[in-house]
Amino acid sequence: MKRILLTRPLPDRVVEAARDLFEIEMREENTPLKPGQMRGALALYDGILPTLGDMFSVEVFAEAENCRCRILSNFGVGYNHIDTAAARGVGIAVTNTPGAVTDATADIAMTLILMSARRAGEGERMLRAGRWSGWNPTQMLGLHVTGRTVGIIGMGRIGHAIARRCHFGFGMKVVYHNRSPKSVEFEARQLETPEAVAAEADFVVVAVPGGTETRHLIGQGVFAAMKPTAHFINIARGDVVDEAALIAALQSGRIAGAGLDVYEQEPLVPEALRALENVTLLPHLGTAALEVREAMGLMAVDNLRAFFAGETPPNLVN
Incomplete structure (x- = not known):
């Protein structure tokens, strides 16, 4: 079973859907990952479900060529916090969650x-x-x-x-x-x-x-x-x-x-x-409704499911 990191607490329905498909670990903190944590996550997990603030920069990917992680399934439509070219350079796919937001x-x-x-x-x-x-x-x-x-x-x-x-x-x-x-x-x-x-x-x-x-x-x-x-x-x-x-x-x-x-x-x-x-x-309330956050999370989980099933993820951005 693939090992997935959820970088923030997510709605229960999303966590349950991810747990049905993967071995998951979910951070309890609502703070962005630090660079060292991101590098460690790339080495330890098959996939990561990150979100806004998790700054996967070119420096984070610098030594990730042979890392375990193969996909970043972003929770959110915006993915400018992820250097998609650098991710692609080390063989890591990136997806997002358009439509739901x-x-x-x-x-x-x-x-x-x-x-x-x-x-x-x-x-x-x-x-x-x-x-x-x-x-x-x-x-x-x-x-x-x-x-x-x-x-x-x-x-x-x-x-x-x-x-x-x-x-x-x-x-x-x-x-x-x-x-x-x-x-x-x-x-x-x-x-x-x-x-x-x-x-x-x-x-x-x-x-x-x-x-x-x-x-x-x-x-x-x-x-x-x-x-x-x-x-x-x-x-x-x-x-x-x-x-x-x-x-x-x-x-x-x-x-x-x-x-x-x-x-x-x-x-x-x-x-x-x-x-x-x-x-x-306003404190970044754009998608802050339970059903919307659930839809975003389920879309991110489905991107992971498709990727590990050998399919093209529905919302591949790189």
């Missing part, structure tokens, strides 16, 4: 759009602090969402799901930027650059994958192009955004607000961001 992540994007536009976080803080003096006609006026323009940067599965919610649920106009031509089944316009999207949108939503190609894709140029009444939303990866440029845009009032579920140096969130009232901060 799409709707949950799109829902969090809508949560952030609404919270940022309607100043929900700020209002809750005021109420909890005992500073609410009662309703009045000019209190905490925010931005009406219905009928506005949303700009999607990255029209993949998640970007498309967000655009659908905005268009059909809130009557919003949709503009978007995608690296390749992409058509959608409702009225929307594809624009040439993120800056062009930023100039037209009331809400700029980032939904691109992480990695070296998209690091700091969103920076001063995008924020400078945005309307001063516009809001910025990130549900992608933290390092897609130049966090310092975002902080400067928020502090100066260059943009009206932001809603963030991810950060450049997770779990560290700069004090400058935490001090701002015009930003909504």
